[in-house]
Amino acid sequence: MSNTMERRARKMDKKRFEAGVMLARMYGVAETLEPFACLESKNFITKMEEWTEEFLGLENADIVTYFESKIGK
Numbered sequence: 001m002s003n004t005m006e007r008r009a010r011k012m013d014k015k016r017f018e019a020g021v022m023l024a025r026m027y028g029v030a031e032t033l034e035p036f037a038c039l040e041s042k043n044f045i046t047k048m049e050e051w052t053e054e055f056l057g058l059e060n061a062d063i064v065t066y067f068e069s070k071i072g073k
Helices: 003-011 014-033 041-056 063-071
Strands: none
Touching: 014 041, 014 063, 041 063
């Protein structure tokens, strides 16, 4: 893990960090299977932060269902 990621991880609570990592991994897998446009790192990080906050604001949400709704499945 890079120094930047470690600093960010220390500032986040465990639940937020885990959800963000899971969404980023899911996006990476989907990106290889679907014709998604490649996002620049800064845009990707911003999108994952937004999705993470939105997901954590939902009650009893399933992360797979949430992710599929975000990518249009």
